[in-house]
Amino acid sequence: MASDIHISVRTLVEHVFKSGSIDARFRSQTALLDGTRIHQKIQKTYQDGDQKEVLVSTKIEYDGLTFTIDGRCDGLIFHDDKITIDEIKSFSQPFDQLEAEGYPVHWAQAKMYAYIVALDKELEEIDVQLTYVHVETEEKKSLRQTYTFLELTRFVMEVIASYAPYAKLLNDHRLKRNESCRELAFPFKTYRNGQRKLAGAVYKMIVDKKNLFAKAPTGIGKTISTLFPAMKAIGEGELNRIFYLTAKTITRTSAEEAFSRMESCGLCTKTVTITAKDKVCFQEETNCQKDICEFANGYYDRINDAIFDILSNENQLTRKVIESYARKYTVCPFEYSLDLAYSVDAIICDYNYIFDPRVSLKRLLEEQKKSTALLVDEAHNLIDRGREMFSASLSKEPFLQLKKEYKGVNQTIYDAASKMNAWFIQLKKSHESQKEFVLEQLEEDFLEEIRQFAMISEQVLPLDTSPLLLETYFMVNQFIKIAELLDDHFIIYGEKERNNLKIKLFCLNPSQLLQQMGKGYRAKIFFSATLSPLPYYQEILGGGKEDYALNIPSPFSEEQVEVFIKPLSTRYRDRERTKNAIVTVIQSLLKKRPGNYLIFFPSYQYLLDVYEQFKLADDTTQTLIQESGMTERKREDFLAAFKPDQTETLVGFAVLGGIFSEGVDLIGDRLNGVVVIGVGLPQLCFERNLIKDHFASLGKNGYDYAYVYPGINKVLQAGGRLIRSEQDHGTIVLVDDRFLQRPYQQLLPSEWRQFTLI
Structure with missing residues (x-):
């Protein structure tokens, strides 16, 4: 047939x-x-x-x-x-x-x-x-x-x-893929406790076309527990494609490893990993113009051969593989990965390729979405990322600069920039005494002026090479797009920064837009170790009443982790006073239980203050410190220092919510303990207070929504670095008196509630 x-x-x-x-x-x-x-x-x-x-x-x-x-x-x-x-x-x-x-x-x-x-x-x-x-x-x-x-x-x-x-290549592959998916067995000897339950729930959601919010503990093997049932669903004809969405490079690697493992067990599947354009670009400066970049010049003349070749010979189209074929055919590696996304079975990429209205994969037709599932890893990160994707701002500064740049050069741009600059000056005067202020709405006259600026820029830009004009045009365009989305989930505010003034359309609650951007897909699986409390995450991530929630208890025994709480104040006003006491706690821990430790701080400055004090008290212990803006190489070196069976103690100082507090696997003796300083509350600021007031006006606990829940999430993520397998044992020390308060106690995992007070 x-x-x-x-x-x-x-x-x-x-x-x-x-x-x-x-x-x-x-x-x-x-x-x-x-x-x-x-x-x-x-x-x-x-x-x-x-x-x-x-x-x-x-x-x-x-x-x-x-x-x-x-x-x-x-x-x-x-x-x-x-x-x-x-x-x-x-x-x-x-x-x-x-x-x-x-x-x-x-x-x-x-x-x-x-x-x-x-x-x-x-x-x-x-x-x-x-x-x-x-x-x-x-x-x-x-x-x-x-x-x-x-x-x-x-x-x-x-x-x-x-x-x-090409059609035959895809068709032959799909026949092989479907058969291999049907025959695929779970790629480990046994399921960990809770793994089978998660995998079963994911499969059922895909079959029933439902969405799932799963809180599954760290170390359970969430990646394989979601990918395996999705591949089985492909074998049964329920699905044709999956997206594995994540916010961090390190979790993308986990997904690639899971596919490799399934492949070694007989799975025949094609996967592509999409890496950000600026990371994967072969040129020193990213400039996609045919007369500047050889990989852009004639791209469409060579791309079909490049796609056919890679699909004929490779299954896992990782960054390395894509780069090698991109060089062979002289094609842009980023555009190549996007073009491949429409031909493969699984796409591993950042959230924004689905949820960001500016960059989503537009060629994925509604019909194809119906046979596509979204697996959203570390889903707690999607809240702030969602706010970021659906917000936009406009500043006075670029218009003033354009006014100077185009004076006597182009009257229409000069006039348009002058009008915008004048509007900002007027707004500044009417809020002279306030550093930050909320606007009820955007005046129609102002919106008309920015639309005019965009239209005039469009006429000038094809023949103009000004980077400032192009950048300002994109900023204005994004602002216009978001202005069309404004509703009760947004607030408009102004903020003065020296001579500059910024207007921001700030998305307080991304739930509706996340729901809208994810519409049409067969199933969406949101999962993380720290979706706690679950109803809050379900609400903010755009869940509905008909969606399912699953809370899987930890597969590890309480005996594997010993938890201590030291009730010291780490509030900003008390930090100087309690600094020495924190150093004493760390020293005492290292003396009684030598090994490899990670110590997490709520801010970089706080980290440096305690680090200095620690070095004064103890200059013999080997220490590592997270630097701001670390390169991938430096990050790898930092983690590689945590070796098993070390004779000397090693202490890594890191930031809560930073690169080392999520998605890091230091199994066995590579990590013996984690110390968390503070309850992770985001810094008090105007935006967080706007979020607090917004949810309070809806009858929710605004302070919890804006500060407590995002804070405790960072604490749980950091603590989750410790126990990654049935063989792991270790110590967690929580330093803050608020950990003893009932609201915080309720948010801690059950295995952390059997603690010893220091």
Whole structure:
């Protein structure tokens, strides 16, 4: 039986005919809207009886495959007993730059529609028209050809023949993949306590098309417990693709290792890891222009061969593998990884490729989402990341600089920047006595002015190389986008910084937008060791009443960890006074229980103060210190120093909520103890207080939402570094008198509540 390949006309012809270079120079943000507007304008000129947005579909057998090809034709024009296919294309470059004969990819799209219509209506010949319209001038150019049905049939079969090897490669792989997923056994000898329960719940959610919020303890093996059932669901035809979403590089590595382990047990799957553009770029300075970057120049001429080669020979498309093939074919490694994402079974990437409206993978169609599951690792991080993605700010400073830069150079930019600068000056004067202030709303006049600034910039930018103008334009554009989302979940505030003034559209509660961006996917699995309290995370991450929550107890025994609480004040006002007492606690611990320790502090400055005091009291113990802005190499060196069976004590000083308090696996004797200084409360600030007031106004405990829950999360993450397997033993010391208060006690894991008071 022939395998069915479903593909749209546009996807098919773009695969075969797309050519040229990546060019990330300025492109108008309104291009899509302009395109829609122009399509509608041209379609309004059609006569009675003509048809627009016509759905067409056909099936073609080729080389053991059945291709179902469909699409939406812009127009069918009936005139003088003839039918003309009309394909409308909007165009923003100067008209003299338009190819005289039109573009092969556009002709191919129109000819595919012509073939399907001619076949359907049994026509011997049909006219094909390309209508190019300039987005600004609305100048129109039409190109027309007549084709016989025989010519179109020959053309279509050539297109299918070009695409078939790639389609066959994907199809053969999927058959192998599905069989290997069905036969795959759990890749460890036994399940840890709670692992089977989590894996079962994930599988059930995917089958039932539901969402899950799972609090699963550190060390249980969450990565394999979510990926394994997802692969089993692919084998049963419930899923076709998964996204493994994470905020940190280190957890991406865990996902890659889990796939390697399953592969060694017989799994046949293709995975891609997407690494941020600035990290993976081969050039010293990221500039995606064909005349500057050889990897951007002619990218689309080489990309199909690069994709075919890597998919024919590799299963795990990690950063290293992608870089090696990218060099072989001279293609941009970042764009390469994005293009590969549409051909593989699993994508390991940052949250923003799904949830950030600016960078999400736009080509993932609604139909494909229905067979795609999202596995959201360390989901507690998504709250602040969500706030960040859905917020935007605008500052006075760039407009003042543009005013200076364009004086006597370009009057329109000068005037637009002057108006913006004047608006900020006026706002500053009306709030002279306040450093920070809340605005009830954005005046329509102001919004109109920033839209005008964006439009003027769009006209100037294609021929202008000013980095400041481009940067300001993107900032303004982002602001306009977020301004359209404003509702009760946002607050608008102003903040003065010396001579500068910043206006911020701040997303207080990202729940609705996270829900919106995740809409359409078959299942979403949010999991973390520290989704505590669960109802809070379920609410803020956009969960609904019909979603499921799962709380898995720790698989490790209470005997594995000994918890101590030292009731000292670590509040800001008391830090100087209790500094010596903290050093004494650390020294006493090291003396009684030598080994490898991590000590976590709520701020870098506090860390340095205690570190200095510690070194004065003890200059023999080996110490490491987390530096701000550590390179990946330095981070690796820091962790590599924690060796098992060391004869001398080693103490690492680190920041709560920083790079070493999450996703770090120091198994066995590599880590013997963790000391957490303070309850992790975020620093008191204007934004956190706005969050507090917002939730208080909804009848919630605003202080808990803004400070306590995010703080305790950092404490639990840091403590979770200690017990990672059934063999691990160690000591946790919590230093703060608030750990004895009932609200904090309730938030601690049950195995930490059997503590000894120091």
